[in-house]
Amino acid sequence: MKLATPRWWYVRDLPARRGGMPVSRVVLTPISWIWAAVTARRIARAEPFDPGVPVICVGNLTLGGAGKTPVVRALAERLAARGCKVHLLSRGYGGRLEGPVRVDPTRHASADVGDEPLMLARDFPVWVARDRAAGAKAAAQGGAEVIVMDDGHQNPSVKKALSLVVVDGETRHDEWPFGDGRVFPAGPMREPLAAGLARADAALILLPADLSAVEPELVRALNGPPLLVAHLAAAAPPPEGPQVGFAGVGKPWKVERALQAAGCDLADFAPFADHATYDEATLKRLADRAQQFGAGLVTTEKDWVRLPSSWQARVTPWPVRAEFDDPAALDAFLAKAGL
Known part of the structure; x- marks a missing residue:
């Protein structure tokens, strides 16, 4: 059973807002200390494997959706435009194959x-491997001149030429990308903020399309590595007419907001846990709900590829892309790895 991302993780000063420390956070905090200690020890003791080609890691400091995958695609497109043979590497979360295997x-x-x-393999060579080192070796042997690794900032098994951490720039609606700064499971952090930033070559703040400027306090919080900024933009307009939306991503509520900001006539929206599996009963309930509103069904590209083939024609995928505000700053980042 997949659990939805707790929204309270991303509320800053949660005890003050709720009149005291939530019981769940009190119980989970000692576990978070163990999590942080184990992560730090694993990173400190690792001997990273060098695949012989540059590896650019697009990572995350938090659990939940910060927007890594659109950034992976944008980086791959930038590198491919330069003539680089770029391959992508993923753990393949939610898939049964341990790999290394090239996605077909x-x-x-x-x-x-x-x-x-599966979504990215329509445009680029993609490898999945539970063992990242084995996956990087397979990609290099398969012809990669540069590897873009989706996730893995806390995985020390592969030598990284560059490490980019993606930060959700949405700071409205009483949300803060790091919550109170607590480590999982008491909060959204994979490790303490300072420790994660210390290993990063740059931090990318990813803003929603309707938010033009970065919150100055967020810039101050990310003091240390160079900062890049990108916007999450719609690659196509949402479907016309009323729609019932649904999404099983890290922060499904952001998909709802993005559809509304893009002008979608959103009659209803159903959130699901990240990487949720859509069975026939769930999809029929969504279709019945859409019928009540005389609406269509819309979801993310990531959700659409998880749908049974019999349902894909009945649901519209809505694609989004990461667009860098300053391409020259991105090129300067890539130049650090000789790219």
Whole structure:
């Protein structure tokens, strides 16, 4: 059973807002200390494998959706435009194959390799591997001149030429990307903020399309590595007419807001846990709900690839892309790895 991302993770000063420390956070805090200590020890003791080609890691400091996958695609497109043979590497979360295996969209399903690799494999060579070092070796042997690794900032098994951490720039609606700064499971952090930033070559603040400026306090919080800024933009307009939306991503409420900001006539919206599996009963309930409103069904590309083929024609995928505000700053970042 997949659990939805707790929204309270991302509320700053939660005890003050709720009149005291939530019981769940009190109980979970000692576990978070153990999590942080184990992560730090694993990173300190690792001997990273060098695949012989540059590896650019697009990572995250938090659990939940910060927007890594659109950034992976944008980086791959930038590198490919320069003539680089870029391959992507993923753990293949949600897929049954341990790998290393190159994703074949004509042969594999999301249940085999995970939703994000399957989505990206339509445009780039993608490898999935539980063992990242083995996956990087396979990609290099398969012809990669540069590897973009989706996630893995806390995985020390592969030598990284560059490490970019993606930070959710949405700071409205009483949300803060790091919550109170507590480590999982008491909060959204994968490790303490300072420790994660110390290993990063740059931090990318990813803003929603309707938010033009970065919150100055967020810039101050990320003091240390160079900062890049990008916007999450719609690659196509949302479907016309009333729609019932649904999404099983890290922060499904952001998909709802993005659809509304893009002008979608959103009659209703259903959130699901990240990488949720949509069975026939769930999809029929969504279709019945849409019928009540005389609406269509819309979801993210990532969710759409997880749908049974019999349902894909009945649901519209809504694609989004990461667009860098300053491409020259991105090029300067890539130049650090000789790219």
